[in-house]
Amino acid sequence: MMPQTFAQKALARAAGLDFVEVGQVVDARPDIVLSHDNTAAIRRIWREFGQERVAIPDRIAITLDHAVPAPTTKHAQNHAEIRQFVQEQGIRHFFEVGRGICHQVLSEEALVLPGQVILGADSHTTHFGWLGAFGAGIGRSEVATLWATGELWLRVPESMKIVLDGELPPGVTAKDFALRVIGDLGADGGLYMSVEFHGSGIAAMSLESRMVLPNMMAEFGAKNAWIGADEKTVAYLERRLGDYGIKRLGDAGGNANPPISQSLNLSISQSLFPDPDASYASEHHYRAADLETYIACPHSVDKVVPLSAVAGTRVQQAFLGTCTNGRLEDLAAAAEVIRGKRVAPGVRFLVIPASSEVLKAALAQGYIQDFVEAGAVIGVPGCGPCMGNHMGIPAPGEVIISSANRNFRGRMGTADSEIYLANPAVVAAAAVAGVIVDPREIGE
Amino acid sequence: MHITGRAWKYGDNVNTDVIFPGKYTYTITERAEIARHALEDLDPTFAAAVQPGDVIVGGRNFGCGSSREQAATCLVYNGVGAVIAESISRIFYRNALNNGLLAIVCPAAAQAIQQGERVAIDTERHVIACAAGEFAFPPLSASVMGIVAAGGLVEYVKARLATP
Numbered sequence: 111m112m113p114q115t116f117a118q119k120a121l122a123r124a125a126g127l128d129f130v131e132v133g134q135v136v137d138a139r140p141d142i143v144l145s146h147d148n149t150a151a152i153r154r155i156w157r158e159f160g161q162e163r164v165a166i167p168d169r170i171a172i173t174l175d176h177a178v179p180a181p182t183t184k185h186a187q188n189h190a191e192i193r194q195f196v197q198e199q200g201i202r203h204f205f206e207v208g209r210g211i212c213h214q215v216l217s218e219e220a221l222v223l224p225g226q227v228i229l230g231a232d233s234h235t236t237h238f239g240w241l242g243a244f245g246a247g248i249g250r251s252e253v254a255t256l257w258a259t260g261e262l263w264l265r266v267p268e269s270m271k272i273v274l275d276g277e278l279p280p281g282v283t284a285k286d287f288a289l290r291v292i293g294d295l296g297a298d299g300g301l302y303m304s305v306e307f308h309g310s311g312i313a314a315m316s317l318e319s320r321m322v323l324p325n326m327m328a329e330f331g332a333k334n335a336w337i338g339a340d341e342k343t344v345a346y347l348e349r350r351l352g353d354y355g356i357k358r359l360g361d362a363g364g365n366a367n368p369p370i371s372q373s374l375n376l377s378i379s380q381s382l383f384p385d386p387d388a389s390y391a392s393e394h395h396y397r398a399a400d401l402e403t404y405i406a407c408p409h410s411v412d413k414v415v416p417l418s419a420v421a422g423t424r425v426q427q428a429f430l431g432t433c434t435n436g437r438l439e440d441l442a443a444a445a446e447v448i449r450g451k452r453v454a455p456g457v458r459f460l461v462i463p464a465s466s467e468v469l470k471a472a473l474a475q476g477y478i479q480d481f482v483e484a485g486a487v488i489g490v491p492g493c494g495p496c497m498g499n500h501m502g503i504p505a506p507g508e509v510i511i512s513s514a515n516r517n518f519r520g521r522m523g524t525a526d527s528e529i530y531l532a533n534p535a536v537v538a539a540a541a542v543a544g545v546i547v548d549p550r551e552i553g554e
Numbered sequence: 555m556h557i558t559g560r561a562w563k564y565g566d567n568v569n570t571d572v573i574f575p576g577k578y579t580y581t582i583t584e585r586a587e588i589a590r591h592a593l594e595d596l597d598p599t600f601a602a603a604v605q606p607g608d609v610i611v612g613g614r615n616f617g618c619g620s621s622r623e624q625a626a627t628c629l630v631y632n633g634v635g636a637v638i639a640e641s642i643s644r645i646f647y648r649n650a651l652n653n654g655l656l657a658i659v660c661p662a663a664a665q666a667i668q669q670g671e672r673v674a675i676d677t678e679r680h681v682i683a684c685a686a687g688e689f690a691f692p693p694l695s696a697s698v699m700g701i702v703a704a705g706g707l708v709e710y711v712k713a714r715l716a717t718p
Contacts, residue, residue: 135695135697135698147579147580148579148580148622150580151580151583154583155708158708158712159708159711159712159715160712160715161715176579176580177580182581184580184581185580185581188580188581230621231621232621233619233620233621233645235621247621247645248621248645248648249621249623249626249645249648249649249652250623251623251649251652251653251706251707251708252648252652252707254708255707255708255711258711258715259711259714259715263697263698296614296615297567297615297618298567298614298615298618298641298643301615301641301643301644302644329618331615331618331643331644333644410567412567497571497576497577497579497620498571498575498576498577499576499577499579499580503577516571516619518569518570518571518572518619519571519572519595520571520572520575520595521571521576523575523576523577525595
């Protein structure tokens, strides 16, 4: 059989075929279909099909995360419609306001396993590549179609390979690597591609750091992105399935579920790894030692410069959070910078953990104490001000430094504001200094 | 399918936030209101002046960013006939076709067409005509063209569900 990429193997499995060619259009049956605050709108579309029941209730996952807690009556009504849908359709995988951001929550709950396919009405569904799954963003009509039929047409994408050799230097993070790649190749550098990450630099990364890479590939135009599952991934998922899985399966009243370890092994042993001689549209090699700390400048994520090029830029708001950089290690890096210091006068520092679990762990570690003592504002786990829905909206003319993934004009709710994207330590350093600065230059 | 209208030309990386701002995504549901906010942060003159059949012309990576379907539907609700671009972001591309909005990747035409000029699209001959001449574009697959012809994915699936 011809050597295959990860995307070929994952979509062949989801389409029930032995082999698929690049460019082939297949009817894929995703393992999980994700939606969030947009679920009420999807329900209105789905109702046009005239069905009483969705076809795949157990494969639907819904989180409330984009505007939580509800900032207006309309938002509250939107959430209420979603809860009603969840109840009437018996959706088991529903996560309430405050549980966290969909991609983080579904990862913590191990709802997606290596080799599986998740399609979501959220562009950052590429995220699930961190654990060796195929994740792609789709539209609302497509989610409605999946609820009704369980399947959707997908074109098998070309693949590109990005290789990172060696360990990242201190102060240089997965976010910096992602920004460097997007800066080098452009916001459309991975358009329609399945982006595979390979190399010792990826293997050396913590799981939380790995999560950043497929997540950020949404800003690269990618269809999906992939990192191979290894012992670290499996250990994480097994622990998570232990925490949540048994309870979750029990909740359903099911009795014939395979043992947890067996179901996980099954997924791994489907060997959804690309063949060594698979064919790639392009390959890009990076040496970790050559990378530094980068910033994406307004208003495009590919306007990437070394931090030093924009050092001294004044900011009025610093935002630490999102599905890209709102995890425990991100909060740890920021707390390290800000501990014992104060947020600069004239600056607001917003810290929003990606999930309730991250919040709990950050409390236990003392990071939340560090932030509050420094004068930061702690928000409810969720997407926060990333997309300008509520809370933390900048005033016209203001400059924001953010650990998020997108800096389009108006992204945070105000067209006449500027967003710089950076890693968590840089965000915290800017909060303390009032200007963009290398975290190492923040005095003791 | 024949589409004729004026060109509204924009640059590279026209993203979903400038096409339809995220702050409206969970509160605005009426078609007319969605239409009114189209391209709000890119071209505030657009929504009031656009005519049915008009064509949006973009550079590279048109529609990048969010998966929000209103980025496509806000154009549909304004009667936009097609989007022509040098390249189109994948989720926007799907959302457009899934809502019956023709999305055409044709770098030569996207570069040649000038702001405000008349553009005619013939989907049977797969050509775009403008002042600079005629430009061929690759046909859509039969199944995807079926979705566009049905008026979008929802209509297409409805018909499929009705015929077991």
